[in-house]
Amino acid sequence: MPPELPPRRARNDLRQYDDLADRWWDPDGPFSSLHWLARARARLIPVATTPDARLLDVGCGGGLLAPHVTGYHHVGVDLSDAGLAVAADHGVDAVRADAADLPFDDASFDVVVAGEILEHVSDLDGTVAEALRVLRPGGTFVCDTINATAFARLSLVTIGERVRGGPPPACHDPALFVPPARLQELCAAGGVDLHVHGLRPAAAQFVAFLLRRRSSVEMVRTRSLAAVYQGVGVKRGPA
Template sequence: MADHIVNDDYFFGAFADSWWDSDSRMRGLASFQTPRFRYFDRFLGEWAGKQVLDVGCGGGFTTEFLCERGADVAGIDPSPRLIAAARRHAEQTGKRIAYTVGRAEELPYDAGRFDVVTCVDVLEHVRDPARTVGEIARVLKPGGLFLYDTINRTMRSRLVMIWIPEYLTRIVPRGAHSWQDFITPKEMRRYLADAGLVPADKMRGLSILGRRRDGRLIFLRTPDVSATYMSVARRLGDGVEE
């Protein structure tokens, strides 16, 4: 399928050329994979052979992580520069990943195509999160799983997800997040319900405790969802029960 060409005005596209560098400003994003999927794995069992779509794949951290686990992975992102970087790195490392330029609100895939859709650190960046969740539900198979994380819109999240990382420690590029675009759990539950997705677990927090000397971040999973939170939802239909 041909790429849906869009203007590359996406904030993270500016970091495409250095995405995989050892000193990349995006290196902290790769740190999320282990704590996220240590949680998500409980709902999957085996990744091998699963048809997986990563929405908002950026330069390919999550897609490559899941490809290494044996999944048949596709990735989509609105930035042509990021998709080019992801393709280039996949070729260099011998990974077969189907990358497409496109927006989350209009996924260019057939209905019911994927066993799993991941959307991590993305929903707070899309123009229309409700429509995005609806599109994700559309491309999931009945019984398929939606794995997500996002950021709550609270005073605490303004402090710990914007002011400290972007202005104080500068471990995140300034302008990466807009507090107004953060999503409350109540809003997220409404998006899921409207899309026909049923929560498979309660929402869990993931707190950043600090950064290692090599640039990797340190995390703690917590019941506190006042900053970031993650969870899993399942698509109903065709005999799938809640």
Template sequence: MRIAPRTTPSRNDPRQYDDLAGEWWRPDGAFAMLHWLAEARARLVPPAPRPGAVLVDVGCGGGLLAPHLRGKGYRHVGLDLTRSALEQAAAHGVAPVGADAGALPLADGCADVVVAGEILEHVPDLAAAVGEVCRVLRPGGLLVLDTLNSTALSRLIAVTLAERVRGVPRGLHDPALFVDPRVLRQECARHGVTLLVRGVRPGVPGLAAWLAGIGRGAGRIVPTWSTAVLYQGRGVKQAGSESQGGR
């Protein structure tokens, strides 16, 4: 009997996250840097502007943003494709919604804040995803995001090198989907959001400790002068703006 060879998942296959369900809340595991990024993202989110304010977390994963939002006064709605991740997010107080970033099942202008952390480099249709996150953001609302730049240096660090160290899973990223910040700013501007970007990177002491296997949640994301690898974006939707990507 001929045995079929074991297949390797294609890059950026969301089903891989079910296999990695046990990694979400291990602060020293494969998703350690996602914890650091979540904390950095939350630093850009102000306290809720009104009672009942809604924060929409697109690509929420296991809900890593939730601990950093406690006390800020938001109803935290998390959207993701992966059911196992949403179950963990719900256990941390997130209202879970199964959804694709390019087709959010939410009303226009329902969110005071939209967060899109480490998700835009995974979507096959960037324009559709940006249109959706801007559509659900109310005029005057805040968009916060971070993603990987579409440069050779970013591909080298985030894919070639990262997949060789500390058990970072292979195939989570498809570098063809990495996001040029100029393109991202243009797409946001089409929907009334003027996006400001800045480069960020892991702090050296925490990164070194994690690489050595001796760090437990001590990493931190800090600003840097270059956006060549990883960058944050922050922008406010102009009053009176209507997204061109509405549903």
């Protein structure tokens, strides 16, 4: 019997993350590029300066950031119970919560990370406001998301969903993609001047990946913000 296919879902139906929960840690599975992005994201996380430092991973999924987080108590929130169970198996303190309504005190985290979630939420303003509410003054906000451009739609949806290493089919709703200027405006309102730069797969490595000659690809910086981009900033106020 061939393996059962997951049900067809509407674009950005979050039940996809439950359907695919057993694939989170498959480096050649539907989330392979999230492994590459987690490594790139971790490069922006500052070294923990106190023994009780806390990092919040908003939309933690299966906890792919976990191997790259050292020195922090790593808390993850998500709406996918199956994803949270996988994240917990990888050492994440996994909490079921909506990113736009976090069950944490103000200023209770030293670092807040939002990796590849902002382009999935219906309440972007509320999600950014909550992430920055729970971040302490002097703490660091790290995020990566997808710009609202025709190039992003072509490369990550029209083509991307059909190639090895691309997002799973129907993963994204391009209507939710996030213009960097809008994200910077929301972050400024929450006390963070967000510095942004583009990210792309290292070209030669990506070709080798497509040819099945390697299993992983490094994400490198690019000046273009046209598709995936990262943001990082420190919250204003006394540390």
